[in-house]
Amino acid sequence: MADVEKLQGELSELLLVEDPDAGLAWAEETLKGDIGVTDFFNLVFTPAMAAVGDKFGRMEIFLPELMDAADRAKRISEEVLQPMMAASDSDQELIRGKIVMASVKGDLHDIGKNMVVLMLRVNGFEVFDMGVDVAPRDILDKAKEVEADIVGLSSLMTTSMPYMKECVELRNGFGLKGNFSVIVGGAPITAEYTAEIGADSFGKNAVEAVERCLALLDRPAIE
Amino acid sequence: MKNSPIYDYMLSVLDKAEHGPVVDENDWDFNYINRTIKDLVKKYDIQWDAEVMVPADDDLADRLFEAGMELAREVGVYCLDTKRQMKWSQEELDYILSTAPKEEVLGLGEDKVTVRHRLPDEDSPITTIGGPYGTPVAEELFVPIMVSYAQESILDYIDNATLVSTHGRPIKAGSPWEAVGCWQEAQLSFEVLERVGRQGMPIGCAEDSPSAIGELATTTYGGFRLTDWHHASFISELKVAYAELTKSIHYQHTGAFSHNFYNTIYGGYVGGAEGLAVAIVAGVILMKATLNGTTFNPGPSHAHLSCNTFPAMIPSLSLGFQAISRNTKLMTSSFPRPVGGPCTKTLLYESAAMAVATVPAGISILEGIQSAAGRITNHVTGLEAKFLAQVGRASVGLTRSEANELVQHIIPLYADQQNLGEAIQGVPFEEAYDVETIQPLPEWQGMYEETCREMEALLGLTL
Numbered sequence: 252m253a254d255v256e257k258l259q260g261e262l263s264e265l266l267l268v269e270d271p272d273a274g275l276a277w278a279e280e281t282l283k284g285d286i287g288v289t290d291f292f293n294l295v296f297t298p299a300m301a302a303v304g305d306k307f308g309r310m311e312i313f314l315p316e317l318m319d320a321a322d323r324a325k326r327i328s329e330e331v332l333q334p335m336m337a338a339s340d341s342d343q344e345l346i347r348g349k350i351v352m353a354s355v356k357g358d359l360h361d362i363g364k365n366m367v368v369l370m371l372r373v374n375g376f377e378v379f380d381m382g383v384d385v386a387p388r389d390i391l392d393k394a395k396e397v398e399a400d401i402v403g404l405s406s407l408m409t410t411s412m413p414y415m416k417e418c419v420e421l422r423n424g425f426g427l428k429g430n431f432s433v434i435v436g437g438a439p440i441t442a443e444y445t446a447e448i449g450a451d452s453f454g455k456n457a458v459e460a461v462e463r464c465l466a467l468l469d470r471p472a473i474e
Numbered sequence: 475m476k477n478s479p480i481y482d483y484m485l486s487v488l489d490k491a492e493h494g495p496v497v498d499e500n501d502w503d504f505n506y507i508n509r510t511i512k513d514l515v516k517k518y519d520i521q522w523d524a525e526v527m528v529p530a531d532d533d534l535a536d537r538l539f540e541a542g543m544e545l546a547r548e549v550g551v552y553c554l555d556t557k558r559q560m561k562w563s564q565e566e567l568d569y570i571l572s573t574a575p576k577e578e579v580l581g582l583g584e585d586k587v588t589v590r591h592r593l594p595d596e597d598s599p600i601t602t603i604g605g606p607y608g609t610p611v612a613e614e615l616f617v618p619i620m621v622s623y624a625q626e627s628i629l630d631y632i633d634n635a636t637l638v639s640t641h642g643r644p645i646k647a648g649s650p651w652e653a654v655g656c657w658q659e660a661q662l663s664f665e666v667l668e669r670v671g672r673q674g675m676p677i678g679c680a681e682d683s684p685s686a687i688g689e690l691a692t693t694t695y696g697g698f699r700l701t702d703w704h705h706a707s708f709i710s711e712l713k714v715a716y717a718e719l720t721k722s723i724h725y726q727h728t729g730a731f732s733h734n735f736y737n738t739i740y741g742g743y744v745g746g747a748e749g750l751a752v753a754i755v756a757g758v759i760l761m762k763a764t765l766n767g768t769t770f771n772p773g774p775s776h777a778h779l780s781c782n783t784f785p786a787m788i789p790s791l792s793l794g795f796q797a798i799s800r801n802t803k804l805m806t807s808s809f810p811r812p813v814g815g816p817c818t819k820t821l822l823y824e825s826a827a828m829a830v831a832t833v834p835a836g837i838s839i840l841e842g843i844q845s846a847a848g849r850i851t852n853h854v855t856g857l858e859a860k861f862l863a864q865v866g867r868a869s870v871g872l873t874r875s876e877a878n879e880l881v882q883h884i885i886p887l888y889a890d891q892q893n894l895g896e897a898i899q900g901v902p903f904e905e906a907y908d909v910e911t912i913q914p915l916p917e918w919q920g921m922y923e924e925t926c927r928e929m930e931a932l933l934g935l936t937l
């Protein structure tokens with residue numbers, strides 16, 4: 252069996268080098284060896300990206316480098332892994348779920364939301380980022396349009412939190428409760444508030460956001 | 475009737491938001507901001523040794539100013555509502571900077587306060603402000619909490635908290651409730667001034683106005699006064715929203731005093747400490763150009779901790795203030811947002827470091843504090859603002875080199891604790907103060923006195 256830890260280390264370094272093709276070539280080469288594409292995705296690709304995320308957590312790299320790394324990872328996923336998955340008869344999909352994300356109406360804060368979007372993307376979610384100051388009705392329409400599994404809402408202010416409640420109430424009122432879950436987050440949001448407004452989940456930070464979204468979709472957690 | 479030149483100028487700013495080139499926001503963040511800043515850091519050789527906390531190199535400060543000016547001129551501001559780039563020529567920037575006053579008076583009657591431009595190392599007095607700055611507080615605690623600041627004579631004026639609710643209802647941004655909330659904020663603030671007998675004291679406001687509605691509703695008859703300290707801000711990085719332009723044009727018409735702020739993000743699109751310094755300078759120049767306020771605060775904010783007292787950010791801020799002070803008449807304010815909350819020494823140490831690092835850098839105002847990073851309901855008290863003002867006033871007259879050494883002594887007292895999260899959030903107002911007498915409880919008072927003595931011994935200052 253391939254030394255996955257070594258491979259993880261190699262990939263996380265390649266994701267941070269300027270050359271956009273370096274990781275692609277390396278992934279193709281590595282997958283010619285004795286590691287299958289599903290194992291590669293779960294044991295090498297996802298943890299390597301998580302390691303890059305940790306570097307950002309420690310401020311060893313900054314947001315633009317993290318986003319570049321995410322772009323490179325996305326290319327590896329789309330150009331190497333997905334075609335191989337399609338060819339093999341593995342029933343595992345690389346897209347873990349569809350998520351619509353927004354900072355709710357009245358709220359222009361987007362730094363935390365952007366980090367959550369990024370971490371979800373690198374962990375295999377397809378994310379539709381609607382930006383900031385988004386009205387509840389627009390969020391619901393988007394969720395219907397793309398058939399989202401989850402709607403993620405971010406609020407940084409007590410003065411925009413009421414729009415989270417409104418989103419949940421509108422979803423329930425329009426009979427869409429069975430269609431998608433709502434996860435909420437942002438500095439003033441607590442588990443108690445989440446329960447109070449009837450949202451389905453809450454995450455304290457971007458890492459928790461990924462964990463909770465996987466849980467909402469009943470998918471295994473990432474090591 | 476003919477418009478005044480400054481009014482015509484303000485209209486030309488609004489024109490920029492309508493007619494500038496359309497730019498994709500992603501492109502703005504990556505190319506306009508990130509790439510340009512990386513290049514400017516190299517071009518102007520913006521760097522300092524990692525252990526330096528208060529750089530004292532005038533040439534470096536002036537190079538930083540040039541870099542910030544180039545960013546301001548070449549990149550400008552992004553209007554979020556129209557998706558357009560607002561650009562200024564050097565001539566326009568020079569014009570608007572030339573209109574800045576070197577001194578300004580706020581407030582009324584006996585409670586008037588003067589804010590002045592200061593140079594690095596200068597021993598002229600600073601202005602001090604205390605308040606929770608938008609930290610949410612419960613309706614019934616707004617008055618006692620605000621009195622805890624207003625009663626401190628070392629504080630020249632106050633800046634408000636945000637109300638968690640208004641008349642028992644949530645304040646919903648952009649809705650009528652925002653107007654209701656801001657009216658309540660105004661009425662309660664006047665009650666606070668009445669209680670402490672400082673009716674003419676300026677009030678930092680409105681803190682319940684995430685859109686323009688609350689500010690427009692209350693800067694009028696019976697509401698906040700023109701002599702109060704009204705806010706309009708940028709969104710990181712170098713972005714502006716219609717709401718803030720609306721506030722600014724309202725201030726221009728009414729003559730209300732305007733304070734502008736911006737939270738550039740350490741670890742975000744500006745990169746690390748050097749890029750942060752460039753963005754700080756460009757941000758202040760462009761806030762003057764866009765919002766045309768009189769006093770300016772450039773944040774910044776840590777991408778994970780939301781604070782601005784993280785050690786690596788302190789030299790960026792100190793140097794940024796020096797660059798602006800040496801090359802313009804603009805009046806800046808330094809504003810600690812510590813990780814620590816009330817009843818923790820961490821909060822006091824973080825605040826002391828910020829005061830010592832920035833007063834000798836040529837700031838005009840020392841203000842604060844968004845304790846516990848300003849996000850935990852009721853986690854604010856007047857005592858920490860009093861402490862900040864004391865350290866700030868004692869730091870007047872220090873040179874930058876002296877300050878550098880002192881800050882190096884303070885940093886180790888808190889640096890390791892900033893990652894402790896909930897453990898250093900401290901306690902809410904009701905557990906730190908007697909809510910009836912509005913005096914600190916023995917534990918908080920004792921911790922404050924002990925830290926004052928520690929700082930006196932460590933820094934050789936008299937508080």
Ligand code: B12
Nearest residue numbers: 359360361363405408409436437438454456457608609848
């Ligand atoms: C930076 C900042 C700004 C910048 C925003 C820039 C930007 N592009 O986002 C600017 C200067 C524009 C700004 C403006 C204002 N701000 Co502000 N701001 C902040 C500050 C200092 C940091 C926020 C931040 O980015 N933190 C870093 C990120 C990474 O953390 P985060 O957002 O919490 O996100 C993490 C988690 O919460 C979680 N998460 C976030 N979203 C989601 C979503 C989901 C689904 C999940 C699972 C998880 C999750 O994961 C993230 C990553 O770990 C906070 C203070 C604070 N301590 O939060 C005040 C703060 C939020 N602002 C505040 C206020 C009042 C304002 C203004 C109204 C000020 C004014 N008077 O004009 C305006 C409002 C503008 C508007 N309409 O939205 C108040 C809110 C008080 C309240 N009512 O609750 C705060 C708390 C500070 C204060 N005391 O004043 N602000």
